[in-house]
Amino acid sequence: MKLINKNLILSLVTIITLSACGGGSDESTTQTNNSNTSNPGISNNTTITGQFLSSNDTGKFYSTEQMPSYQQYGKNASHCYQSYNDYYFETENTMVFGNPDLPDTDFKQAAQWVENNFNTALTTMAISKAEYFSNRYSVRLVGLKHIRNQLSSRYYDTIDYPNNFDALTYDQQVDWATKTAKSLTKNEAVELLVNDPYSPFQTETQTVLEDKIYVCLHEKNTTNGWGEGSLSGITIGAPSLAIPHEVEKIVTHELIHTIQHALSANFEGLGLPRWYSEGQAVLLSGMEVAKKSDHNEYDPTLVVSYYDETGDQAIAYSHYGLAYQYLKDANGQPSIVNMMKDMKRITYNYSQQKNSTLKEFHGYVESFDKLMKQTNASTLTVQQYRDEYHALMSAY
Structure with a gap:
């Protein structure tokens, strides 16, 4: 009988877990492990410094857009921006959102995974935490796109337009508008948006992203597509429902994806093959x-x-x-x-x-x-x- 390589089996299980990264399919299936005690990446006595908060008290919501995008939040985060965007557990580097009916330990464990692996992801990518947040759009993407569109239509009278703007081609006007929107400071972008009656946002708290990794806990009872990285942060499965093999590596993998978005994503998407x-x-x-x-x-x-x-x-x-x-x-x-x-x-x-x-x-x-x-x-x-x-x- 031919023996199957054990490492190949473990690799296959890990890759199925990542199948949602970059647009994978959910059709594959794998054995779900619901027991924390059988996975070396799980602690039954998670201790982490943080607090549970209500967005209605803090003004910090998972999403504030009328039509949140996959590009901003990922494909598996829909329930966080549709139903559970106002309850979270906050630590030094992360805000973990999810269904309030999930065990508190789910939020704490997810935060612990991020805290354990964020520095590893930054170090292996060869950037600092400050560099990551300075490169990530500090204003929600729909707001920046709105500014870009308004600039290309010459809507704002507080902006200095090129003298030859009207003579530029449409593509050249959009290029200038896009580059200008990207170059705005957070305060400049916020001022434009909150004073624009057509803006998707009316307040600064609606407009900006905190300098945190936004984590959404999805509730799929499987490790298929368990992890996903996006512009705002990562989406991972609730630990009480399913825990994948090599969970620490998977969380690091997804954190690297969110760093990729910060470094290279354009208004239209990640752009990397x-x-x-x-x-x-x-x-x-x-x-x-x-x-x-x-x-x-x-x-x-x-x-x-x-x-x-x-x-x-x-x-x-x-x-x-x-x-x-x-x-x-x-x-x-x-x-x-x-x-x-x-x-x-x-x-x-x-x-x-x-x-x-x-x-x-x-x-x-x-x-x-x-x-x-x-x-x-x-x-x-x-x-x-x-x-x-x-x-x-x-x-x-």
């Missing part, structure tokens, strides 16, 4: 990475979206990690962070994207081609990494 976003999170959270000698098993750099993914998902994720490992070894993590920041400054252009020969976001392609190197220090382009991946791996 799936292999990159998942590969970075896999490698830096300490999950299993494919061996260099096995690079011919998969073509990771061709996977731009979830729909490009083929075959065994655990194998795919391990190869995403390998593809990212090459970039990290060739460039260093700080250089990669600079590339991610650079792509954030680029405004999405529909015409440019439509006419591109590549599926990847044109801003990602521009920044990658400009800043990324091979291990021999020569230039590496997105097209080259797609076409010559296995040759590069053979020489790695």
